[in-house]
Amino acid sequence: MAAQSPRALSSATIPHEARFAAHLVEFVQRFGSDSAGAGEVRLFFAPGRVNLMGAHLDYNGGPVMPMAIDRGTFLALRPRSDGQMRIATSFEETEALLDLDDLCGGAAPLAEGCWWDYSVGVLLALNAGADGGIDCSRGFDLYYGGDLPIGAGLSSSASVSLVTGAALNAHFGLGLSVEDAIDAALWAERNFVGVMCGIMDPFAVGFAKPGSVLLLDCRDRSWEHVEIDADKYIVGIIDTMVRRELAKGEFNLRVAQCAEAFSVLSKHAPDAAFLSEVPLEVLCDHEADLQADVAKRARHVIEETLRTYEARDALKLGDVAAFGCAMFDAHESLRDLYDVSIDELNTIVEFARSQESVLGARLTGAGFGGCVAVILRAGAEEPFREAVTAAYAAKHKNEPRVAFYRGSPGLGEVAL
Numbered sequence: 001m002a003a004q005s006p007r008a009l010s011s012a013t014i015p016h017e018a019r020f021a022a023h024l025v026e027f028v029q030r031f032g033s034d035s036a037g038a039g040e041v042r043l044f045f046a047p048g049r050v051n052l053m054g055a056h057l058d059y060n061g062g063p064v065m066p067m068a069i070d071r072g073t074f075l076a077l078r079p080r081s082d083g084q085m086r087i088a089t090s091f092e093e094t095e096a097l098l099d100l101d102d103l104c105g106g107a108a109p110l111a112e113g114c115w116w117d118y119s120v121g122v123l124l125a126l127n128a129g130a131d132g133g134i135d136c137s138r139g140f141d142l143y144y145g146g147d148l149p150i151g152a153g154l155s156s157s158a159s160v161s162l163v164t165g166a167a168l169n170a171h172f173g174l175g176l177s178v179e180d181a182i183d184a185a186l187w188a189e190r191n192f193v194g195v196m197c198g199i200m201d202p203f204a205v206g207f208a209k210p211g212s213v214l215l216l217d218c219r220d221r222s223w224e225h226v227e228i229d230a231d232k233y234i235v236g237i238i239d240t241m242v243r244r245e246l247a248k249g250e251f252n253l254r255v256a257q258c259a260e261a262f263s264v265l266s267k268h269a270p271d272a273a274f275l276s277e278v279p280l281e282v283l284c285d286h287e288a289d290l291q292a293d294v295a296k297r298a299r300h301v302i303e304e305t306l307r308t309y310e311a312r313d314a315l316k317l318g319d320v321a322a323f324g325c326a327m328f329d330a331h332e333s334l335r336d337l338y339d340v341s342i343d344e345l346n347t348i349v350e351f352a353r354s355q356e357s358v359l360g361a362r363l364t365g366a367g368f369g370g371c372v373a374v375i376l377r378a379g380a381e382e383p384f385r386e387a388v389t390a391a392y393a394a395k396h397k398n399e400p401r402v403a404f405y406r407g408s409p410g411l412g413e414v415a416l
């Protein structure tokens with residue numbers, strides 16, 4: 001894949017919709033209508049994403065195949081006449097009022113363990129990247145909302161970070177590209193919030209295209225869109241509603257285990273720059289040098305890489321059935337080798353496998369709870385929703401949420 005030239009951050013066109021208007025009404029209810037002459041409200045959108053193939057490969061330099069979805073984060077921004085940053089969300093009552101000079105001028109602040117750490121992290125990254133820093137006298141109110149379930153593995157954090165980057169870019173006139181906003185989001189999540197995530201999520205959010213899967217090579221950041229016939233196939237998400245608090249620690253543990261596997265195996269694979277590039281034969285020959293869990297993680301990464309390349313080739317040929325089979329295989333590997341699945345996710349995938357209308361299914365996101373992604377034949381949505389809900393209810397106490405997606409309107413400012 002060829003490297004892409006930078007894309008202007010403000011280039012997405014997003015149609016006005018009733019839900020955006022409702023967000024503006026909420027903004028005024030929360031912050032009042034008086035802007036003290038500081039400026040008008042502007043509205044921004046960033047989608048969520050579902051990853052279809054390439055699970056836990058991004059931080060191992062492998063290929064990933066996410067698709068942005070038509071749900072996401074809304075962010076209203078209104079300038080203030082002081083140097084304060086006020087942050088609130090429709091999801092909870094707590095809000096923050098922070099001084100831009102304190103944040104950007106003095107000693108580097110620490111994350112507070114709050115949801116607005118993402119916003120502050122992006123602000124700090126943009127301040128560090130701007131010539132002479134941002135103008136701290138130009139405060140603003142931020143009001144977040146949207147229709148993306150939080151913590152469900154649909155990349156709510158990358159969506160929040162990217163929409164913040166888009167809004168602050170517009171407010172401060174920074175002239176950033178999508179890649180710049182992606183880098184700010186990555187810095188915020190890794191260096192401020194403290195999750196050692198890979199590059200997939202912000203790329204999926206930043207380069208959304210309806211009807212297409214993003215094929216991203218995490219070795220060198222090259223990417224291309226691969227179409228999926230939206231008239232014939234539809235992506236469904238079944239949310240188990242299970243949220244795991246331990247996910248951050250478990251995620252970082254997987255990252256560390258992969259690094260350990262690479263440090264041992266790379267001695268026998270001098271051409272490999274990432275774990276995903278270690279040949280399967282090298283793993284087979286030296287598996288005994290690794291601790292049992294570390295060997296399982298390595299096997300998942302190396303086999304999932306090969307599987308994702310095959311799935312990519314199948315999708316390019318329009319063979320969605322073969323692509324779907326690869327999704328089922330990926331789920332088994334996530335369950336048995338990467339140990340990131342849970343009973344609720346397995347119930348849904350096994351049920352989906354028994355349905356003629358389903359081509360593929362697997363857990364999506366980091367795992368430990370969250371959602372299953374399925375590809376099913378268009379038209380089968382409602383019978384599938386009913387059947388999967390009943391099958392799930394027969395085994396588990398909580399009720400799943402089922403939604404269907406057709407691709408995303410992309411990242412950028414909403415024309416009001």
Ligand code: GLA
Pocket residue numbers: 051054055056057058059153197198199200201365366367
């Ligand atoms: C989380 C991370 C991503 C990726 C997935 C697993 O969503 O944020 O970078 O590693 O898990 O594929």
